Amino acid sequence: MIPASILLSNVTLYTGPHTTPAPKQWLLCRDGLIHSFGPMTTVPECPEAVSLDGTGKLLMPGLINAHNHCAMTLFRGLADDLELNEWLNRHIFPAEAAHVSEEMVYWCTKLAAAEMILSGTTTVADGYFHEGQVARALLESGMRAVTAHGIVDFPAPGVADPGRNIAAVAEFIEEWKGRDERITPAVFAHSPYTCSPATLQAAKTLAQEQKLPFFIHIAESRQEQKIIMDPQGTSPIRHLSALNLLDSDTVLIHCVWLDDEDIDIIHKSGAGAIICPQSHLKLASGISQASSMDALGIPVGLGTDGAASNNGLDLFVELDMLAKTQKLRQLDATAMPAARALATATENNAAILGLTNLGKIAPGYKADLILLNLNQPHLQPFYSCDSLVYSGSGSDVSTVIINGSIVLRGGQLLTFDLAETLEKVRSLAVPLGHL
Amino acid sequence: MIPASILLSNVTLYTGPHTTPAPKQWLLCRDGLIHSFGPMTTVPECPEAVSLDGTGKLLMPGLINAHNHCAMTLFRGLADDLELNEWLNRHIFPAEAAHVSEEMVYWCTKLAAAEMILSGTTTVADGYFHEGQVARALLESGMRAVTAHGIVDFPAPGVADPGRNIAAVAEFIEEWKGRDERITPAVFAHSPYTCSPATLQAAKTLAQEQKLPFFIHIAESRQEQKIIMDPQGTSPIRHLSALNLLDSDTVLIHCVWLDDEDIDIIHKSGAGAIICPQSHLKLASGISQASSMDALGIPVGLGTDGAASNNGLDLFVELDMLAKTQKLRQLDATAMPAARALATATENNAAILGLTNLGKIAPGYKADLILLNLNQPHLQPFYSCDSLVYSGSGSDVSTVIINGSIVLRGGQLLTFDLAETLEKVRSLAVPLGHL
Numbered sequence: 001m002i003p004a005s006i007l008l009s010n011v012t013l014y015t016g017p018h019t020t021p022a023p024k025q026w027l028l029c030r031d032g033l034i035h036s037f038g039p040m041t042t043v044p045e046c047p048e049a050v051s052l053d054g055t056g057k058l059l060m061p062g063l064i065n066a067h068n069h070c071a072m073t074l075f076r077g078l079a080d081d082l083e084l085n086e087w088l089n090r091h092i093f094p095a096e097a098a099h100v101s102e103e104m105v106y107w108c109t110k111l112a113a114a115e116m117i118l119s120g121t122t123t124v125a126d127g128y129f130h131e132g133q134v135a136r137a138l139l140e141s142g143m144r145a146v147t148a149h150g151i152v153d154f155p156a157p158g159v160a161d162p163g164r165n166i167a168a169v170a171e172f173i174e175e176w177k178g179r180d181e182r183i184t185p186a187v188f189a190h191s192p193y194t195c196s197p198a199t200l201q202a203a204k205t206l207a208q209e210q211k212l213p214f215f216i217h218i219a220e221s222r223q224e225q226k227i228i229m230d231p232q233g234t235s236p237i238r239h240l241s242a243l244n245l246l247d248s249d250t251v252l253i254h255c256v257w258l259d260d261e262d263i264d265i266i267h268k269s270g271a272g273a274i275i276c277p278q279s280h281l282k283l284a285s286g287i288s289q290a291s292s293m294d295a296l297g298i299p300v301g302l303g304t305d306g307a308a309s310n311n312g313l314d315l316f317v318e319l320d321m322l323a324k325t326q327k328l329r330q331l332d333a334t335a336m337p338a339a340r341a342l343a344t345a346t347e348n349n350a351a352i353l354g355l356t357n358l359g360k361i362a363p364g365y366k367a368d369l370i371l372l373n374l375n376q377p378h379l380q381p382f383y384s385c386d387s388l389v390y391s392g393s394g395s396d397v398s399t400v401i402i403n404g405s406i407v408l409r410g411g412q413l414l415t416f417d418l419a420e421t422l423e424k425v426r427s428l429a430v431p432l433g434h435l
Numbered sequence: 436m437i438p439a440s441i442l443l444s445n446v447t448l449y450t451g452p453h454t455t456p457a458p459k460q461w462l463l464c465r466d467g468l469i470h471s472f473g474p475m476t477t478v479p480e481c482p483e484a485v486s487l488d489g490t491g492k493l494l495m496p497g498l499i500n501a502h503n504h505c506a507m508t509l510f511r512g513l514a515d516d517l518e519l520n521e522w523l524n525r526h527i528f529p530a531e532a533a534h535v536s537e538e539m540v541y542w543c544t545k546l547a548a549a550e551m552i553l554s555g556t557t558t559v560a561d562g563y564f565h566e567g568q569v570a571r572a573l574l575e576s577g578m579r580a581v582t583a584h585g586i587v588d589f590p591a592p593g594v595a596d597p598g599r600n601i602a603a604v605a606e607f608i609e610e611w612k613g614r615d616e617r618i619t620p621a622v623f624a625h626s627p628y629t630c631s632p633a634t635l636q637a638a639k640t641l642a643q644e645q646k647l648p649f650f651i652h653i654a655e656s657r658q659e660q661k662i663i664m665d666p667q668g669t670s671p672i673r674h675l676s677a678l679n680l681l682d683s684d685t686v687l688i689h690c691v692w693l694d695d696e697d698i699d700i701i702h703k704s705g706a707g708a709i710i711c712p713q714s715h716l717k718l719a720s721g722i723s724q725a726s727s728m729d730a731l732g733i734p735v736g737l738g739t740d741g742a743a744s745n746n747g748l749d750l751f752v753e754l755d756m757l758a759k760t761q762k763l764r765q766l767d768a769t770a771m772p773a774a775r776a777l778a779t780a781t782e783n784n785a786a787i788l789g790l791t792n793l794g795k796i797a798p799g800y801k802a803d804l805i806l807l808n809l810n811q812p813h814l815q816p817f818y819s820c821d822s823l824v825y826s827g828s829g830s831d832v833s834t835v836i837i838n839g840s841i842v843l844r845g846g847q848l849l850t851f852d853l854a855e856t857l858e859k860v861r862s863l864a865v866p867l868g869h870l
Contacts, residue, residue, distance in 0.1 A: 073816075074816065076816060076818075076822070076826060077816070077818045078818050080773055081768060081769050081821070083767070111812050114812040115813045118813075119813070222766070280763075281759035281760065281762055282762065283768050284762040284767050311826045312825065312828075313813065314828070317752070321759075323516075327717065327718075327719040328715075328719060328763075331657075333516060333518050334517065338515055375857065377508075377546050377553060378550045378554070378748065378749065380508075380857055380861065380864075381860065381864035382512070383864075387511070390515060390717070390745070390746035391511060391512060391746045395828060395830035422810065422812070425815055426816060429815075429816035430818070
């Protein structure tokens with residue numbers, strides 16, 4: 001599957017979010033890693049390598065989506081323009097009860113994988129149920145993934161007895177840990193309003209024992225503190241802190257409603273914060289504290305959230321939303337400049353997810369790379385990588401390499417049959433989704 | 436140039452923002468207009484018509500961009516993440532002084548036209564200088580346009596003597612009025628902080644005499660009232676009202692900082708309000724009062740603003756931003772539902788710009804139509820037209836028909852040489868924009 005080597009030539013090379021890309025470069029991938037790169041005047045002879053010409057294209061690290069519920073593509077557009085609790089309790093939870101199955105999770109995750117690969121995402125952190133099917137679908141798609149099995153204190157898809165919610169995750173980890181270098185199993189405690197303090201602590205203990213990431217939705221809505229099960233602190237973050245859940249392996253998803261004390265607690269704990277700007281707007285949750293946390297040095301990352309609350313998995317759109325909404329929150333156009341946004345979906349996300357040697361163009365780093373076609377009206381003139389944030393789109397991606405393997409070429413997916421996946425998802429769709 | 440007839444078959448037909456599209460339909464264009472449509476069981480025989488198969492595609496009205504400065508594509512990404520006044524006075528105005536010429540306006544407007552057509556926009560309202568070159572470029576591109584000549588009280592490109600600023604616009608109107616049914620010349624008074632009360636009144640008088648739209652930037656930033664030249668009222672809107680500038684042929688661009696009295700004045704005047712959500716965020720202006728005005732019945736439309744403050748001309752992105760930012764402003768996920776957003780960029784914009792029989796699928800309406808490929812991962816399942824707002828992208832557009840003429844087919848621009856335009860714009864770019 002992985003060719004020994006790939007030689008990309010004539011590319012404009014991304015050299016980091018804060019620097020100007022270098023024109024007319026080559027880059028050699030070997031054994032799944034970035035081996036070397038340089039100007040075309042020094043291009044090596046590699047007769048054994050697969051050759052890709054990158055004329056007119058930018059070569060950059062594949063984007064990392066640090067929060068998704070992949071299988072929820074089935075519910076994309078099913079229930080829009082609704083208040084969070086109504087959306088969740090009257091629409092999404094019932095739709096999940098009626099439609100989530102192993103088959104649904106497998107095929108709808110494949111649909112999500114196609115959407116992500118086509119828009120330049122090479123790694124995703126997922127959190128859902130039937131997570132073994134998520135891991136299987138993502139592995140087959142060619143993506144890199146952190147697949148976190150969900151935990152709630154009520155019956156869930158694949159976990160009919162909530163008394164087994166921790167045991168089910170332990171079994172999932174047992175099955176997937178060390179199975180393939182592209183898949184990292186993990187633990188996803190849904191939230192403090194769906195998990196008791198005892199459940200949260202048991203979930204974190206499991207993650208610590210296995211040295212795996214622990215994910216949790218937190219501080220998403222204004223109302224959240226009121227619905228926390230048995231609160232141990234005076235804010236959602238202080239609740240987690242009182243339960244000793246915060247450390248550098250904890251990933252805090254959303255972080256919209258934080259006060260200064262919360263931010264200070266997160267900062268001292270070493271935990272990372274994942275922002276989902278589009279979901280925050282669409283569900284009217286608010287605007288996250290991303291730029292304030294970033295300024296303090298808290299690791300800030302980016303995710304799309306599931307397709308039901310977004311409603312798309314294109315991280316280029318999310319980058320734009322992150323930079324723009326932070327300017328709005330501070331009424332300061334200098335807040336969250338484009339380069340800081342770009343860092344969230346590349347190097348920051350890699351660090352937060354505990355994935356080493358990922359998210360940068362550097363020798364020895366994973367060969368997770370994308371080519372974007374710059375020779376299009378909306379990307380010209382191209383003065384700097386700011387244009388990736390403010391003018392770019394996932395549809396600009398033409399080629400995707402993950403772990404040294406070519407997954408997308410000339411806009412065509414090479415790892416699985418997209419037409420079959422589209423057909424399967426349409427057959428699973430809630431009636432009316434067949435147009 | 437216009438074929439006698441085009442017969443589109445097997446399309447999913449958009450029937451308005453608030454209704455479910457109808458599968459398996461045909462639509463016949465004749466003499467530049469929508470002639471008739473119906474289910475495939477009733478498809479007429481039209482051997483003389485150009486035949487287009489729309490299997491897997493949605494047929495909808497072309498989008499209307501009600502505010503752009505097309506030629507500013509040259510400055511896309513040149514100066515990002517800067518405060519409005521610094522951006523304007525230290526970067527954009529100097530760049531314009533150095534780079535704006537008739538040649539630049541012509542080619543950079545062509546670049547904008549390519550970007551707009553490729554992303555499904557069929558009509559644009561432009562406001563700039565050397566507006567004759569804008570009209571020429573847009574006419575050649577195949578687009579429909581309202582081209583409004585700019586007015587400021589200082590020397591401007593093509594109008595070295597501000598004493599001739601009204602005369603120059605009158606000459607432009609004389610040259611373009613009635614010349615082609617696709618081009619409507621108009622008047623664009625830049626703002627109350629660049630035009631004196633006397634200039635504003637002379638500009639409006641010219642527009643009234645010619646029965647043409649009068650555009651003005653208004654209430655964009657918090658600081659605006661302080662920099663108005665010789666204020667006649669206690670807010671930017673009250674300033675315009677005191678000068679008798681507000682009526683149903685006046686187009687108010689931005690409308691971010693309004694109080695209840697301002698909104699009431701706009702409502703009573705019949706003026707339309709054009710919202711540019713991305714520009715408002717990127718320049719940290721704030722969030723417009725779109726949903727409040729829409730609820731009152733004020734005609735609310737949508738524009739991208741120029742590519743220097745956005746930085747892209749894809750109205751599908753703008754639709755998403757409009758719906759999401761209004762939810763944020765009200766912290767209410769039911770604010771500005773997708774269907775209301777869709778109306779802004781179609782029927783509302785047509786009405787505000789005074790363009791009759793445009794922006795809907797109906798017999799006798801202009802054949803300004805686009806086909807979108809629904810058979811893609813990010814648009815499946817497709818439950819309703821909400822997905823156009825929350826999941827769609829300009830890159831989903833495959834075919835564009837304007838005034839009954841095919842302008843884009845299979846993603847290829849048919850009206851002009853895109854490669855030549857890209858090359859010309861790169862040669863005009865400020866040094867560094869050549870990557």
